[in-house]
Amino acid sequence: MKKLMMAAALAAGLGGAAHADGHANDVTLQLQWVTQSQFAGYYVALDQGFYEEEGLNVTILPGGPDIAPPQVLAGGGADVMLNWMPSALAAREKGLPVVNIAQPFKTSGLMLTCWKDTGIESVEDFRGKTIGVWFFGNEYPFLSWMSQAGIPTDGSDDGVTVLKQGFNVDPLLNREADCISTMTYNEYGQVLDAGVSEDELVTFKYEDQGVATLEDGIYALEENLEDPVFVDKMVRFVRASMKGWKWAEENPEAAAGIVLDNDETGAQNEAAQVRMMGEIAKLTAGSDGSLDPADFQRTVDTLLAGGSDPVISAQPEGAWTSAITDAALN
DSSP states (O other): OHHHHHHHHHHTTOHHHHHHSGGGGEEEEEOSSSSSGGGHHHHHHHHTTHHHHTTOEEEEEOOOTTOOHHHHHHTTSOSEEEEOHHHHHHHHHTTOOEEEEEOOOOSOOEEEEEEGGGTOOSGGGGTTOEEEEOOTTTTHHHHHHHHHHTOOOSSOTTSOEEEEOOSSSHHHHTTSOSEEEEETTTHHHHHHHTTOOGGGEEEEEHHHHTOOOOOSEEEEETTGGGOHHHHHHHHHHHHHHHHHHHHHHHOHHHHHHHHHHTOTTOOOOHHHHHHHHHHHHHHHTTOOSOOOHHHHHHHHHHHHOOTTSOSOSSOOSSSBOSHHHHHHHO
């Protein structure tokens, strides 16, 4: 993206002009889900003054089951959004030109959690079973995985029955599903909190299966990235956000406390958020915010391997840029 690279270079000389214009310092971030430690780095950056140090006025919008970040971004409701890469690439192929400008999460926390007494020991044992899967863009990694494994998702005896899973663990606890989608930092802990022991469960991490796709990246609209003032703002935003993430990794309990202070619903509890922050720190560890091209290609290859109905149909072009993180790190 030559235009973007040029914009980033120009932005270095526009800092003064950008800071003089209040709008050039306003950033609205749309989260992918409700306020929780999954997003601690951003709340920490706000609380600790890292955004303020960069001259930014940042507003963080919580997500929820009825909020689709790509739609919010497309409608101008936010400057940047957090999104899983499968969802973002699918949206881009359908005509919404979103671009990954930073990748704070280095590894995936997605996994399937199954009842051990169902006899499931390997992926092949999924055949004939019911598996809970999140949709709204979160189904793509699972569907690609099953396609690569040669397991139909049509509910046949030789395939799996896909249960559209809500954002809770009830289908597993109520025995409506043999396996459900869980995150290492969230739903798995909810299952344990419900009184289930780890010995009763078997888990399949997408990372271990070689089908992990990138999660929780920062995305902006391509057209906005042609504006040098916007690029300058994003450089400052990413730099401050990554400072927040590193602080959160080093101070998990304090970071969880900051998240709780920002939870206007009061729905979160301290123990769960501290545990979540500990697990999240494992996913952001080793990341300076830049996207590893190999990680990007692994995600793309997984999504292209979708059999007759792949998540994306062609190698994406212009779907990410290193211009923002290159400038932020320097």
